[in-house]
Structure formats: C-alpha cells, structure tokens
Amino acid sequence: ELPAPLLDDKCKKEFDEDVYNHKTPESNIKMKIAWRYQLLPKMEIGPVSSSRFGHYYDASKRMPQELIEASNWHGFFLPEKISSTLKVEPCSLTPGYTKLLQFIQNIIYEEGFDGSNPQKKQRNILRIGIQNLGSPLWGDDICCAENGGNSHSLTKFLYVLRGLLRTSLSACIITMPTHLIQNKAIIARVTTLSDIVVGLESFIGSERETNPLYKDYHGLIHIRQIPRLNNLICDESDVKDLAFKLKRKLFTIEVDFIS
C-alpha cells in the first residue's frame, strides 16, 4: 500500500489534527474545499516516493467511523471553545488565535512532540491542518476591511505557530482565502512567514473560464515559494506553469503549455 502523504489525514470539515498515520485513509474531502481557496502549506515534509506517479484515493468514500474513533486526533472548533475555561496567557492576538495557539501548544506538550515527555510508542509527527485562517470564522477582520484593528494578529499568530513547529516534531498545512484579503501587504508578510506557499487560482468567474484553450482545466497552480532550509540552495523546478483539473475521482496537475 502507499504510504500516506501529509495531506491525506485531513478529512474533517473542522480543523483537526491526525496523529494516526499507519493506514492510508480512503476519503479526502479536504481537497474539494481547498480548490476554492489559495493554499498556504507550511513545513511540509518532502514528497513521498511511490512506484506509481501520484497518489490514489477515493474521495467519494467516507472514512469508517471505527477508524476515526481508533485514531488519535484532536479537533478544534472555535465556537465551542470560545467560552471554555481553557487557561490562556495574556497575549495581544485576537482571542480565537490565542486559544488556537494554546490548544496546539497543549497537545505538543501533553503528547511529547517537543521531547518533554518521552514517547513510549514509535516516534510520530504531529500533523496540523488549519482551514480558512484569516477569515471572520476565526474572529479576524482582515477579510472584511482593508485596515482593520487586528491587522497584526494573523502575522503574530503565524510567527508563534512557526516557533511551535520549529521546536517540535510537527508540520502544519493551512488554507487561507487570500482572495478575500484586500491588504496586499498582509499577503506579502504571510508569505514571508511561511515555508512553502502554493496558490490555487480557479478559472470560475474569470475570462479564462470560457477560453477554449483552457476547457480541460479548472484552474492554475502557482508555486509561490519554496524554502531553503538548512541549505543555501533550494530545489527549484524550472516548470512554472501548472494547471489543474478536478473531477469526481481525479485531481491532476499538468504542465500548462498554453500560458
């Protein structure tokens, strides 16, 4: 069977973390949601090699309930946590981001991903998925106003999150609706604070939707940034034009010869 790459463990509608990585999960509804937004993954582990190119999952099947219950995962749904008594240190972020950071930090500490409690079982990596960061669902107003009162909350959150990731065995993938953020400076700062940045640009609503040259594709993929970690050089590909198509059972990325 194929080893499970990073993305496949996320299949919940709400933000969650999945630590159980032995089996290849059979459903992956996250990809459908990701298609509509720009995607900003962070600290992504390198691509997993496989005998066949690509990864094969059936997104139409739901994950068996027993598998979910047997897995060690933690969900964070802000409306449930907002009135909780979770101990939170005073911080200058919005309450939503503060609680989220505390939640992540608790798991890292409690489950020993920072090396504080020796893990008895086989060493594992904490995978974190955060959806719609920056949206009003997180109590942030950068999608609503160009110069809101919380303009530094998101970037501060990302910086502290980066610190948590760098000091523990964890990796995080984030989606962000950057098409809703009017302040270009924030997007530039978010990019600088991330390791890998991938943009998905949908053709829906753009002139390319009716362009016959693009009829086979649903949008473009932009690799905006790749990191130089522990190195002077990075593995930059010379293929820059990538397009994708999303069908019921297939998400493919192809070199776009048109643009």
Next chain:
Amino acid sequence: MFVELNNLLNTTPDRAEQGKLTLLCDAKTDGSFLVHHFLSFYLKANCKVCFVALIQSFSHYSIVGQKLGVSLTMARERGQLVFLEGLKSAVDVVFQAQKEPHPLQFLREANAGNLKPLFEFVREALKPIDSGEARWTYPVLLVDDLSVLLSLGMGAVAVLDFIHYCRATVCWELKGNVVVLVHDSGDAEDEENDILLNGLSHQSHLILRAEGLATGFCRDVHGQLRILWRRPSQPTVHRDQSFTYQYKIQDKSVSFFAKGMSPAVL
C-alpha cells in the same frame, strides 16, 4: 563566507572596516545567502557577534555555517557568539509569564511602543568585558530580519529607533559593525516596510541588494546583486558608487559574474 563576494567588496576578515552599517536587502528573491556570508565572515574575523535571528532556527544557520567553515555551536560555547533564537524565544514569551524583562516581551503587549528590551539585550551581549585582555577584535550585530518585527506589530519608527540606538552603541561607541536584512516588498504596498527600508538606506554605508531576474527563473543565474557604496572610504570620491553582478548559488559557495558573462552562456 564567500571569497568571491569578499573580492567584490574589496575586504577580508583581517582588514574589514569598522564602525559601519551594512544593509542587506532582497527583492523578489531570497537574500539569506548574504546573512550566512556575513555571519561566517565576522566569526572568522574573530569578532564578538550578537545574532538576532528572528526567522530561522539555530540549527538552520549552524548547518549552513558548517558548509562555510564555521561552527556556531563552538562559537557560542566559547562566548564569541551570542545567539537570540527569535522563534524559540517567542514560544517561551507567549506561553509563560517571564520573571525578568525579555528581549521579545513586546509579543505579550497589546500596544508595544518600542524595542528597548531588545536593545538592552544587544548592548549587554556586546559590552566589553573588563578582564583587561581583549579577546575579540570588535563587536558585530547581525539581524535576520528586521521586516519580521513589523509583522509582529512594531511600527517602522520603533524599528528605526532600535537601529539608531544600536548604531550609537555598536558602531560609534564600540567601533563595531551592524548588518541587517530588510525585505523589499515591491508592489505589495507595505508602507511600513517601505519607510523602514528607505530610512535605513539613508543611514547605511554599504547596501547589498539581491534581486530576482526580471526575465524570471534561470537555472544558471539565480539573481543579480547590486552593491552600493554610500560613503566610500576615499574622501576624494564624492558620489555613491554602484556595481551590479549576477550570481549563482551553489552548495557551499556563491559565484559572481558580470551580466551576460555566466559560464553557462559563454
């Protein structure tokens, strides 16, 4: 350090100038190779180095440092290098109340006005020790990078003030050097960053600007480096001098060449 860059800058660790502010800048590319260069350069020059590393972990700089012939671990152990690991410190500051003032304590405050605790940290790190014998040549402050401070809620003026105080202490009082990296955000309309970049450009003796190629990605040329001397050492030369080279980054070095003279092209 990159020997070719030393040649372009007409300097070596033995006879580098003192009392200078060097500004590193990157536009549409990653200029971190310049940070690695100066870190290893000044360690080899036997300077006391205070490195405010805000964007990457210690191990990242350490691994690259080894490729460039310096051991950050040993430099830290023998007291030559004072390393502030911003990311790790941020986690400490945000999740635990600190008993003593912390250089990054502004992260806990809703409206942090200034970077005084950070300056105090730098001053403490580089102050000369009264043991009578000078162990290190001169002090150096290196910051990677200043733009991050804007993302953390500090205003451009507060960051400029911080650098002003650092220059007064490190460059004038202690006859050392300051090297900082600031990103050029280009058309991202980042006003605060533009103010910071412009303000520092006017104060710098030397500006090294790494730029992505206008024509896009190229396998053999990774970018171009603009070297701008703002106050050249020769008093007879009144105008600022500027040179542009293209460069290619390799595993352990960076090679520079005049435009259009890449070995791959010739």
